[in-house]
Amino acid sequence: MQAALTNTVFGPILGFFRSRSGNSERRKFRRAVEHIIGEAPSNVGLYQLAFRHTSASKETAIKGFKESNERLEYLGDAVLGMVIAEFLFKKFPYKDEGFLTEIRSRIVNRETLNGIARKIGLENLIEYDGSRNRGMVPARTSMYGDALEALVGAIYLDKGFRFTRRFILKELLGHYDLDALINNNANYKSRLIEWAQREGKKVEFAIVSERGNNHFREFIAQVTVNDEPFAQGSGYSKKKAEQSAAEKACEQLQLKQAAN
Numbered sequence: 001m002q003a004a005l006t007n008t009v010f011g012p013i014l015g016f017f018r019s020r021s022g023n024s025e026r027r028k029f030r031r032a033v034e035h036i037i038g039e040a041p042s043n044v045g046l047y048q049l050a051f052r053h054t055s056a057s058k059e060t061a062i063k064g065f066k067e068s069n070e071r072l073e074y075l076g077d078a079v080l081g082m083v084i085a086e087f088l089f090k091k092f093p094y095k096d097e098g099f100l101t102e103i104r105s106r107i108v109n110r111e112t113l114n115g116i117a118r119k120i121g122l123e124n125l126i127e128y129d130g131s132r133n134r135g136m137v138p139a140r141t142s143m144y145g146d147a148l149e150a151l152v153g154a155i156y157l158d159k160g161f162r163f164t165r166r167f168i169l170k171e172l173l174g175h176y177d178l179d180a181l182i183n184n185n186a187n188y189k190s191r192l193i194e195w196a197q198r199e200g201k202k203v204e205f206a207i208v209s210e211r212g213n214n215h216f217r218e219f220i221a222q223v224t225v226n227d228e229p230f231a232q233g234s235g236y237s238k239k240k241a242e243q244s245a246a247e248k249a250c251e252q253l254q255l256k257q258a259a260n
Contacts, residue, residue: 076153
């Protein structure tokens with residue numbers, strides 16, 4: 001009886017305060033997005049989806065389909081790659097396709113995108129395991145870079161290509177030191193393979209183990225020289241793990257950076 005009376009009297013009041021709290025959170029989220037992209041979002045739902053990691057995916061009306069930021073990430077990756085390709089094509093009119101492809105890959109490198117995502121404050125907005133809490137997100141993850149690409153996809157759908165292009169060139173590329181990026185050859189795997197070709201050695205890469213769960217899986221890669229184990233490295237993707245192993249091998253061999 002007491003519980004029923006409490007629900008009757010205080011239920012609407014509690015609902016009111018929950019609603020007020022929810023509205024406050026939405027306003028806070030909207031302001032955060034506006035600060036990042038430079039204009040108030042028209043469709044807030046797109047940005048909420050952009051920051052929803054697969055671990056926080058939600059059921060939809062379509063049976064078996066859970067909604068997360070993966071589709072927006074796919075779209076954003078394509079838009080980001082196109083804008084960067086156009087930028088480099090115009091900036092370096094006398095460079096060949098190989099140079100342009102290599103520099104673009106360095107710009108959209110997952111590790112680099114992770115760093116930029118943190119710089120612009122995306123770590124405070126990512127929804128992971130049902131909540132937005134920066135302390136819950138593991139340090140070694142591609143989650144930040146994934147969310148940044150999803151954000152680009154959301155901006156494209158919300159504001160159009162022109163606005164998105166301006167955001168990428170002004171807000172994202174502004175965080176790059178392009179000269180340092182060009183002069184720093186961080187592709188350790190290519191450097192090691194070039195060394196092996198010069199020295200007549202056989203170099204191979206293999207993933208020897210992995211750990212973690214479906215959302216945060218870490219791979220351990222091993223590089224062998226003439227079938228002998230030489231160095232190991234780890235990363236949140238197989239490619240990153242191989243690069244890490246190659247980097248350690250380059251350090252042991254004291255290989256200098258290749259000039260561009």
